[in-house]
Amino acid sequence: MSSMEGLDIRAPIGGLFSLLGVLLAGYGAVAGSRTTSDVAPVTNVNLWWGLVMLLFGIIMLVLSRRAMRKPG
Amino acid sequence: MEGNPITHLAAIDYAIMAVYFVAVLGVGFALKRVMRTSTDFFLAGKTLPAWVTGLAFISANLGAQEVIGMGASGAKYGIATSHFYWIGAIPAMLFVGIFMMPFYYGSRARSVPEYLKLRFDEKTRTLNAVSFAVMTIFSSGISMYAMGKLFNLLLGWSFNTSVLASAAIVLAYVTLGGLTSAIYNEVLQFFLIVFGFAPLVGLGLKAVGGWDGLTAKLNAASVANGLPNGAYTHAWQGMTHASTNPIGVEWFGLVMGLGFVLSFGYWCTDFLVVQRAMAADSMTAARRTPLIAAFPKMIFPFLVILPGMIALALTVGHGSAGMIPAKMANGAPMIDAAGRTVLDFDLATPMMLVKLFPSGMLGLGLTALLASFMSGMAGNVTAFNTVWTYDIYQSHIKPGATDQHYLWMGRVATVGGILLSIAAAYVAGSFNNIMDLLQLVFAFVNAPLFATFALGMFWKRTTGHGAFWGLLSGTLGAALHHGLTLPVGATAGVKGGYFGLVHTYPSELAQTFWTAIVAWTTCFVVSIIVSMVTQPRAESELTGLVYSLTPKPKDTDVPWLQRPASLAIIVIVLIVGLNLVFR
Numbered sequence: 139m140s141s142m143e144g145l146d147i148r149a150p151i152g153g154l155f156s157l158l159g160v161l162l163a164g165y166g167a168v169a170g171s172r173t174t175s176d177v178a179p180v181t182n183v184n185l186w187w188g189l190v191m192l193l194f195g196i197i198m199l200v201l202s203r204r205a206m207r208k209p210g
Numbered sequence: 211m212e213g214n215p216i217t218h219l220a221a222i223d224y225a226i227m228a229v230y231f232v233a234v235l236g237v238g239f240a241l242k243r244v245m246r247t248s249t250d251f252f253l254a255g256k257t258l259p260a261w262v263t264g265l266a267f268i269s270a271n272l273g274a275q276e277v278i279g280m281g282a283s284g285a286k287y288g289i290a291t292s293h294f295y296w297i298g299a300i301p302a303m304l305f306v307g308i309f310m311m312p313f314y315y316g317s318r319a320r321s322v323p324e325y326l327k328l329r330f331d332e333k334t335r336t337l338n339a340v341s342f343a344v345m346t347i348f349s350s351g352i353s354m355y356a357m358g359k360l361f362n363l364l365l366g367w368s369f370n371t372s373v374l375a376s377a378a379i380v381l382a383y384v385t386l387g388g389l390t391s392a393i394y395n396e397v398l399q400f401f402l403i404v405f406g407f408a409p410l411v412g413l414g415l416k417a418v419g420g421w422d423g424l425t426a427k428l429n430a431a432s433v434a435n436g437l438p439n440g441a442y443t444h445a446w447q448g449m450t451h452a453s454t455n456p457i458g459v460e461w462f463g464l465v466m467g468l469g470f471v472l473s474f475g476y477w478c479t480d481f482l483v484v485q486r487a488m489a490a491d492s493m494t495a496a497r498r499t500p501l502i503a504a505f506p507k508m509i510f511p512f513l514v515i516l517p518g519m520i521a522l523a524l525t526v527g528h529g530s531a532g533m534i535p536a537k538m539a540n541g542a543p544m545i546d547a548a549g550r551t552v553l554d555f556d557l558a559t560p561m562m563l564v565k566l567f568p569s570g571m572l573g574l575g576l577t578a579l580l581a582s583f584m585s586g587m588a589g590n591v592t593a594f595n596t597v598w599t600y601d602i603y604q605s606h607i608k609p610g611a612t613d614q615h616y617l618w619m620g621r622v623a624t625v626g627g628i629l630l631s632i633a634a635a636y637v638a639g640s641f642n643n644i645m646d647l648l649q650l651v652f653a654f655v656n657a658p659l660f661a662t663f664a665l666g667m668f669w670k671r672t673t674g675h676g677a678f679w680g681l682l683s684g685t686l687g688a689a690l691h692h693g694l695t696l697p698v699g700a701t702a703g704v705k706g707g708y709f710g711l712v713h714t715y716p717s718e719l720a721q722t723f724w725t726a727i728v729a730w731t732t733c734f735v736v737s738i739i740v741s742m743v744t745q746p747r748a749e750s751e752l753t754g755l756v757y758s759l760t761p762k763p764k765d766t767d768v769p770w771l772q773r774p775a776s777l778a779i780i781v782i783v784l785i786v787g788l789n790l791v792f793r
Contacts, residue, residue, distance in 0.1 A: 145240045147262055147394050151401060154233040158226060158574065165222045165570045181416075184570040187409050194405070 148202035156195030163188025214368030216409035217564045223573025230402065234383055235586075241387030248616040252387035252596045253320060254489035258390070262397055263495065264502030267303075267486040268510070269396035272403060273353050273586015277579060278360070281559030284518025285525075285534060288428060288442025289792055291518075292511035296445070297469040300504050300785050302477035304778045307487075307500035312763050313667055315488055315496040317754050322481040323601040329666045329755045331674030332605070337681060339793050341655045342476030342481060343594055347627060348652070351589035351634020358635065359584040364560055364576075372633050376580065380588045381628045385621050389489055390468055392592040399581040399634045401507075406578025407513045413566045414520035427523035432456070433646075434526060435550070442519065446793040458717025467723025468480040471730040475660040481560075482593040488687055493763055494774070501777040508784060514559070521558035533565060534558050587631065595623035650692070650704065657726040658684025665737050670749060670756045676741030684733025691728040697721045 166184025245251050283291040311313040319325040323342065327335035357376060358369040383391045418424045425443050432441035438454050440447060448455030451465065457464070477483060477500070487499035525532030536543035537554040544552040552568075563575040599619045662681050665672040693709035702708055706721060715721040752759050770776055 145244075145394070147397055149353075150233055150237050150240075150394070151398060154230065154398060155401065155405070157229055160327065161225060161229065162570050162574065169568075169570070181413070183409055183413060183691070184568060187405075187571065187574075191405055 146202045146205055148198045148205070152195045152198030152200075152202060154195070155191050156199065159190070159192025159195055161188070163192060180190045211647055214361075215614060216364050216561075216645070217572070219365060219573060219576075220569035221574065222570045224530045225572075226573035227427075227577050227580070230581065231379060233398065234379060234395050235405075235634070237398070238383030238386035241391045241394070244390070245386075245388050248599070248613050248620060250390070251617050251620050252599065253485075254388070254393055254591075256489060256491050257491050258393060258495075260490055260498040260502055262393060263486045265400045265506070266393040266396040266489075267469040267483055267499050267503040268507050269400040269403075269585050270392075270482055270486055271586075271588030272582050273349075273589065275349075275356075275586070277352070277403070277407075277582045278356065278556055278559055280511075280514040281518035281521070282555035284515035285522040285553070285555045285558040286518075288519055288522075289445050289511075289515070290442075290455055290457050291370065292445055292788075292792065293457075293464060293468060293516045294473075295507060295511050296785055296789055297465060298473035299477055299507055300723050300781065300790075300793075301469065302473040303500040303504045303507065304781060305474060306478040306484070307497050307504075308774055308778055309757070310663070310667060311487060311497045311500070312483055312493065312760065313755060313757075315490070315493050316760070316763070320384040320488075320600050321596050322479060322484050323575045323597055325755075326662075326666070327444075327542040327601075327605070329752070330672075330677045334662075334674055334678045334681065335601060337678065338659075339597050343602065345652050345655070346482065346590040346594040346631045348589045348634050350594075350627070350631040352638055353583055353586045353590075354635035355638040357580070359639075360560060360579075363557075364564060366471040369639070373632060376584055376587070377628050377632055380584050380591060381625065382593055384588055385624050388620065389485065389592050390595075392588045393486060394488060395588065396585050399578075402574075402581045403578045404506075404513065405427050405492040406575045406581075407517065409571060410562055410566060410575060411512060411516050411520070414517055414562060417566065418520055418523045424520060424523050427526065428519065431522055431526040442522070444793060445789065452716040452720060454751075457719050458715075459720040459723055463720055463723045463727070467726045469646075471657055471660065472723070472725040475656050475658075475726070475730075479659045480656075480662050481597060485593055485596065492767065494767055497763070497774040498768075498772070498777060501774055504777075504781045505784075508781070508788065517562045518555070518558040521562050523688070525553065533561050535561065587628075591624055591627045591631070594627040595620050598623045598627070622693075653722065653725065654685045654688035654692070654729065657688050657729035659673045661733040661737060665734065665741075666756070670752055670758055671741055671746050672737060673741045673744040673746050675744040676737040676739075679740045680733040680737030684729045686730035687732030688725050692721070694723045695724070711735050750777075 162184050166182050166186075166188055169184065171180050171182040212681055232677040243254075249254075249255055254377070280291060280294070283294075312324055317325055319328055323335045323339035326338050354373050354377065358757065361367045361372045362369050383395055389392070391578055415421065415424065418427055425440075428442040429439050433439060435456075437456060438448055441454070441456055449461040452458050452460045487496045490496040490499050502793055521533040525534045534553045534555065536559055537552045538544065546552050563572060563579070567575050599616055603623075604616060658681055661684060662677050665680075666677060690709065692706045694707070694712040695715060696702065696705060696707040697715050697720070698705070699716075702711070705718070715724065749759055754760050
């Protein structure tokens with residue numbers, strides 16, 4: 139009985155981070171750059187970090203799909 | 211806990227939190243159908259690959275104490291806090307992977323206390339199991355308490371709701387999917403913490419003018435606090451003398467107390483982390499678990515300590531508009547003996563999140579913080595339910611029941627462990643000193659442990675009586691040393707000195723490190739003396755339990771670069787490099 143047969147952890151990681159990435163990047167694209175206090179630099183951190191997370195999520199999803207196609 | 215919350219969340223922040231909680235619970239439900247035997251539940255069926263157990267190995271330890279506490283220490287001690295990683299955790303993780311894992315994984319023990327039963331006797335196991343079970347409950351309770359208090363302060367959430375809701379989520383995914391679910395969620399949490407904190411460091415460095423700006427600002431801070439120039443940005447420079455570094459300890463106390471006794475005691479014997487490695491799918495994978503974990507662990511100082519250092523740089527010279535707020539006592543900022551404002555260092559990292567992240571990223575950062583609280587709690591609860599079921603319930607209360615009965619007991623113990631943790635969180639809220647006292651007692655119990663394991667694994671002459679009395683006298687030795695010493699400026703009581711005053715240490719950490727050294731040495735010496743006068747076990751019974759009587763493990767099933775020994779050498783080279791760069 140292998141738990142990996144039950145669930146490849148890369149699938150939920152990929153799903154979670156893709157979704158979070160889309161949410162953040164989408165929000166950043168709409169809300170634009172903003173600063174939160176006098177010390178915080180002005181950047182659209184939501185947009186670019188959301189894209190980084192989306193990319194990571196997609197890589198994880200691809201890896202889990204590939205593992206599924208060749209069993210063992 | 212009155213007053214207005216520091217910030218408010220937007221809809222996007224709540225959406226991010228909600229997505230994460232759905233994912234966490236989804237993993238629990240997806241794993242429910244593969245939980246058939248008690249081995250599935252307590253040991254993840256011993257089926258997980260090394261990279262998964264490796265990430266869980268550090269994530270289970272990445273609780274509130276780590277994320278908030280390391281940020282606080284970063285603000286208090288600067289880059290020297292990285293000693294907890296670079297001479298603390300990493301060498302111990304290499305040792306447990308290379309030398310000790312063959313006995314944990316190979317001995318058929320299902321828990322660390324059970325190894326003590328196989329190697330020594332029932333009384334040593336029970337002593338370890340009971341003290342460990344009590345400790346996990348209280349650490350999980352302290353974690354919950356810290357979380358409830360922090361989210362109340364930051365967002366105005368009700369303490370009761372935060373504690374009960376996070377307990378309910380952890381309860382759901384651990385009861386459903388057992389250790390596999392806890393480990394899978396720890397891997398999720400690991401990535402969430404990395405993605406939540408990396409941009410904080412980026413934005414923080416940008417705000418202080420890069421590494422050079424940080425160094426310049428912290429140099430001003432170290433001079434203002436009566437330390438040599440560069441004290442906060444050099445890990446080794448002031449270590450020849452206790453008065454020239456922010457930790458207030460000299461190199462010997464640091465290397466022996468923190469690097470050897472405390473770190474080896476924790477990373478090599480604490481079932482909370484060892485359990486993750488024991489869930490691996492092979493001996494090689496179990497040994498590679500802490501070695502793979504060592505790579506991200508090495509760079510964690512940049513993720514958890516740096517935000518605290520940046521917070522300090524954004525505080526000094528900013529007056530009341532500084533990043534880290536003053537510690538309040540009776541409605542007024544606290545002032546120390548030298549006339550300086552006492553800062554509430556525990557708020558260093560949370561305030562960085564709140565002040566540097568816009569809505570959206572703030573939701574992600576706070577979700578990462580919640581994730582760290584919950585992974586700490588889940589780690590404790592899964593270790594508790596295993597030790598309770600195997601080492602206390604099965605061996606003392608109801609031996610010889612069916613596997614299905616112990617699986618049921620594991621789920622009951624999960625519910626019980628979480629209820630007890632909630633109770634502990636409320637105890638922490640009402641009697642602050644009791645928690646300080648308990649943590650002190652745990653330190654006394656933990657410090658001598660590594661002496662017992664090292665002797666048990668590497669000296670076949672060690673006997674059960676030797677181990678048992680060594681452990682007890684090590685704990686007493688710690689209490690005695692602590693009771694006879696005080697850190698400078700403290701009064702007798704929970705800080706020490708309750709048996710009289712023989713020596714004063716320049717800092718609390720120095721006292722902690724030396725207490726550990728005394729405890730370890732006492733345990734080591736007493737175990738040897740008692741072992742010499744008691745009857746050892748026959749060598750034939752010790753195969754697989756003692757180094758000299760066990761065939762050396764072969765790692766031919768993975769390419770040579772991925773073998774434990776090769777990984778260990780790479781880690782050593784990198785760690786020496788890091789210590790040299792930040793000397």
